[in-house]
Amino acid sequence: MALDYRQAAQEVLDAIGGPGNVVSAAHCATRLRLVLADDSKVDQAAVDNATGAKGNFKASGQLQVIYGTGTVNKVYDEFIALGNITAATKAEVKEAAAQQQTNPFMRAIKLLGDVFVPIIPAIVASGLLLGIMSALSFMDANGFITLATDNAWYQILNLVSNTAFTFLQILIGFSAAKAFGANPYLGAVIGMLLINPGLQNANTVATEGVQQTYAVIPGLYSIDWTGYQGHVIPIVIACGILAFIEKRLHKVVPEAFDLFVTPLVSVAVTAYVTMLAVGPVFVWAENAILGGIQFLLTLPLGLGSLIMGALYAPTVVTGIHQMYTTIDLGQIATYGVTYWLPLASAANIGQAGAALAVALKTKDVKVRSLALPSSLSAFMGITEPAIFGVNLRFFKPFVAGCIGGGLGAMVASVMGLAAAGTGVTGIFGILLCLNQPVQYVIMFAISGIVAFAISYALYKDPETAGEKDVQPASTPVSTSSPELAAASADPEANGAEKTAKPEVLLAPLAGTAIKMTEVPDPVFASEAIGTGAAVRPTVGKLYAPAAGTVTVLTETGHALGMTTSAGAEVLMHIGIDTVTLEGKPFTAHVAVGEHVEAGQLLMDIDLDAIRAAGLDPVTAVIVTNSDAYTKVTPHVDDAVRPGDPLVELA
Secondary structure, three states: OOOOHHHHHHHHHHHOOOHHHEEEEEEOOOEEEEEEOOHHHOOHHHHHOOOOOOEEEEEOOEEEEEOOOOOHHHHHHHHHHHHOOOEOOHHHHHHHHHHHOOOHHHHHHHHHHHHHHHHHHHHHHHHHHHHHHHHHHHHHHOOOOOOOOOOHHHHHHHHHHHHHHHOHHHHHHHHHHHHHOOOHHHHHHHHHHHOOOOOEOHHHHHHHOOOOEEEEEOOOEEEEOEOOOOOOHHHHHHHHHHHHHHHHHHHHOOHHHHHHHHHHHHHHHHHHHHHHHHHHHHHHHHHHHHHHHHHHOOOHHHHHHHHHHHHHHHHHHHOHHHHOHHHHHHHHHHHOOEOHHHHHHHHHHHHHHHHHHHHHHOOOHHHHHHHHHHHHHHHOOOOHHHHHHHHHHHOHHHHHHHHHHHHHHHHHHHOOOOEOOOOOOHHHHHHHOOOOHHHHHHHHHHHHHHHHHHHHHHOOOOOOOOOHHHOOOOOOOOOOOHHHHHHHHOHHHHOOOOOOOOEEEEOOOOEEEEEHHHOOOHHHHOOOOOEEEEEEEOOOEEEOOOOEEEEEEOOOOOEEEEEEOOOOEEEEEEOOOHHHHOOOOEEEOOOOOOEEOOOOEEEEEOHHHHHHOOOOOOEEEEEOOHHHOOOEEEOOOEEEOOOOEEEEEO
8 A cells, every 4th residue: 555645744743742843854865854842742652653654763863764765755745744844954954953952061971982982992902901911910020920021922912002002192182183073183193292202201200200391471380391191181172172273274274275284283273272271271180189089088987989989980081090190109108008099990890890781781783892892891900991982972881880889999998908009900900909809809799790780770772773683674673874774674765576596796896895794883783684795995986796777876875775687685885874974975876777787887985085084984785685595695804806706695
């Protein structure tokens, strides 16, 4: 039965609270995009059961209802007619959604996620190894093992363990510049500036004192000539300043001079502002906080440790924790032990337990693949991946980790738990507390179990993730790539047939072929909408994998589908979340309904533009009717050229 588009539109309009609740409305290739004034007026059950709708989700301040190619535009026309609503572009809807998000705290959290999530793999790689190497060194120094360090094997591992943290400001500078919309390479330069060898290493200030100062205003204001190793906020703020200056210079500097004038002025002005104001102010604030910490540690019944254990993770967000070594060193000098390190260990274990709960409870493949190694890293004392990549991103696990860490720290304080040294927390922290191993285990258990239990109880997958990794391909789902899901489920879009002949699909791009399960997107990785292979492209040209007819070409150009002459339904999705680029990197050379030959150029792709936006250009080649075949065999783990065999269908 043909869909009654007017009825479909009316049902959605009624379900969202009527036309008076619509701030802005638009549509893309498959979705109705709505910004609403009051989300509480939405009858979610009615939206879920709306006629013709294949699914819905809430993301970026928008309610997005999936109808599929060829349907959404007709429903949309009836929608705006029934509600007497002014049509809007996707950009206008996006802007309206942004204006609806007025919570500055949530905007700041999102920004931190945009900055730190991309560098998590580097932090994990070095962090896990750093924990192991620190533990081995301590065991060697205290006679538990004999470790040969005078060989290349050990020294290379030692270099790897330190590298990401030694040059952390460069990584953050690159990523933060991207997040703010500045040139990421200029952001990297600002990161290099803050740890330039010409500055005294900040890690030596506690033991050596400040070696050099320079007068800014003689007799009134001077700055310490020290680096910012371990500090997060100065580089993030600096990149925000960099983006502000660079964007405005691009508008006023003549094109002929823009290439060298804009970078020079942007970096120079940012450097002066950061070194003269941003950095010193942050250090001043940091010292004030550390003074308050020393006071709290003297409170009775472990109350001060409870507070600091709970607040430790938030200070990691600011980078202040890098300076806590001064507390450890001061206590060791005074008492021969430090009571601060067990507190820090409890906080780290709390965040580890919270991230582990997310990993075990989530049904989102992508979240699980991030949360599990991040929790392991945190159990070994490196919490940045867990905090920035998982817990802070979903916030409730972050709070759970803080509660667990606070309670564990209080118990540690009451038991008088102390460490003989500094530098190792988490699992290996017990090596610094060998005189009190039972107390350490008790602290560990309380921190981890409490945080795990609270996080597991409170965590819930975002609506945009849902349970798509366990649903069959035919089930309408809310998905992070709704165009793809809708197109694959829409028989009008792909002309689905159950009968298909054996054939070999050719690689549509040059690059490296990988398994579908390795694609960093849960929809693709779960193979819920079909199996196939993917290519990490090195050349921005997309070719036809077989002869056939183009059936899908999204408005934004990021996805192209075709039905081959042998009956395979192939959908090529270029990049992850590239729909947000609104078609700018894609130049299609074909149209829907056009017959193409194998190897014919379908599209030019600006890979640099995709990467500059902080997105992954990996291209999934999905056989959406894979259930029509008895065997689908991908050829992966090797370099491919256009025309090389990629997927065999039998």
